[in-house]
Amino acid sequence: MPNSAAAMSKTGMVTKIHTRIRADPFSAHYELVGKELGRGKFAVVKKCIEKATGKQYAAKFQRKRRKGADCRMDILNEIAVLELAKANPYVVALHEVYETSTEIILVLECAAGGEIFDQCVADNDEAFTEKDVMRLARQILSGVAFLHRNNVVHLDLKPQNILLTSARPLGDIRIVDFGLSRRMDSITEVREILGTPEYVAPEILNYEPISTATDMWSIGVLTYVMLTGESPFLGDDKQVTFLNISQVNVDYSPDTFDGISSLAVDFIKSLLVKNPRKRATAEECLSHPWLNPHPHPHPHRHARSASSLDEPETSQSESEPDSPVPSPDLDDLIGSYLTCPGQGELKAGRDAFSFGEPPFPARPEIQQEVIC
Ligand SMILES: Nc1ncnc2c1ncn2[C@@H]1O[C@H](COP(=O)(O)OP(=O)(O)OP(=O)(O)O)[C@@H](O)[C@H]1O
Numbered sequence: 001m002p003n004s005a006a007a008m009s010k011t012g013m014v015t016k017i018h019t020r021i022r023a024d025p026f027s028a029h030y031e032l033v034g035k036e037l038g039r040g041k042f043a044v045v046k047k048c049i050e051k052a053t054g055k056q057y058a059a060k061f062q063r064k065r066r067k068g069a070d071c072r073m074d075i076l077n078e079i080a081v082l083e084l085a086k087a088n089p090y091v092v093a094l095h096e097v098y099e100t101s102t103e104i105i106l107v108l109e110c111a112a113g114g115e116i117f118d119q120c121v122a123d124n125d126e127a128f129t130e131k132d133v134m135r136l137a138r139q140i141l142s143g144v145a146f147l148h149r150n151n152v153v154h155l156d157l158k159p160q161n162i163l164l165t166s167a168r169p170l171g172d173i174r175i176v177d178f179g180l181s182r183r184m185d186s187i188t189e190v191r192e193i194l195g196t197p198e199y200v201a202p203e204i205l206n207y208e209p210i211s212t213a214t215d216m217w218s219i220g221v222l223t224y225v226m227l228t229g230e231s232p233f234l235g236d237d238k239q240v241t242f243l244n245i246s247q248v249n250v251d252y253s254p255d256t257f258d259g260i261s262s263l264a265v266d267f268i269k270s271l272l273v274k275n276p277r278k279r280a281t282a283e284e285c286l287s288h289p290w291l292n293p294h295p296h297p298h299p300h301r302h303a304r305s306a307s308s309l310d311e312p313e314t315s316q317s318e319s320e321p322d323s324p325v326p327s328p329d330l331d332d333l334i335g336s337y338l339t340c341p342g343q344g345e346l347k348a349g350r351d352a353f354s355f356g357e358p359p360f361p362a363r364p365e366i367q368q369e370v371i372c
Helices: 072-084 116-120 130-149 212-228 238-246 262-271 282-286
Strands: 030-039 043-050 056-063 094-099 103-109 162-164 173-175
Touching: 030 056, 043 103, 072 094, 072 103, 116 162, 116 212, 130 173, 130 212, 130 262, 130 282, 212 262, 212 282, 262 282
Parallel strands: none
Antiparallel strands: 030 043, 043 056, 056 103, 094 103, 162 173
């Protein structure tokens, strides 16, 4: 089976992969065990045991045809990003890949603790403490900073895509679902941008260029949800949700943030900033006083706090002189258009979105919803 289509697609996807795609039967090497670990729109994820080693993995079965379109390249893009991120411990590890006539199966490290979503909506005694969130946020930021240094944006960061190695005791995080990820150094335009309504950044709604800052908005929403159990922008319907996002209508009241430190609120405020240029970067977040009780001695690496957001911006080279790969400047970034794969392009603007129903019922404050 061919596995090295060395092409950059028109959408900024990378489809050159190094992993051998196996054509022999998956079932000859793995036994499926237990119930499903989860499912998305086009994938089902099941626990399995590798027969040769007895080791446990998560097998993600992905349909190649979706809504009548061949989506093999999208899956190769996901594999390419997983390969690129394999050096980072907070990105789920890819073990093997199998292909059948209808599916591609990714054999992934199994994150047995499930989605952080479950603990975001849990009752008080099982919910995260602020200390838990600080540790998990550092790990998420470390993984995302790695992606951003390599000019990759995830574009679908949400509590359902941040998994735990174990739930009790609380383990470490693993970032999953790179199906929407894109390379930002592509010379071509990104034409398929999707996301989940509650977590999408204002620039996506405004049909403006996406960037690494787009992920940072989602991390702001994610942190808010992890600390409060509430989704900051969720309205009664999607129009209200979008209005809340575009007006950055966020409740920072002491009631909502009861018992949570003001540094945590300042951290979120540094991310839920409409102008992507003024949003904190992943590296800046890692230096924020909330996560960094012993401030970084480097004079150029001060955290951006919400209270400094109106100050003039320093350039990337001034603020992060020793960053291995500088993040791209927004002006250099790829223009983006909102489309649904396999359905052609949609017109710009909020009305262009079409959302399905949440795949399963959730607590009213937090819903899962998938675009297209
Ligand atoms: N490595 C893993 N270990 C354990 N569970 C996993 C793993 N990968 C995925 N899951 C579970 O399966 C769910 C669906 O996986 P994933 O998000 O990768 O699928 P998807 O079809 O790409 O999703 P979407 O439709 O949101 O794009 C996850 O939310 C998670 O609950």
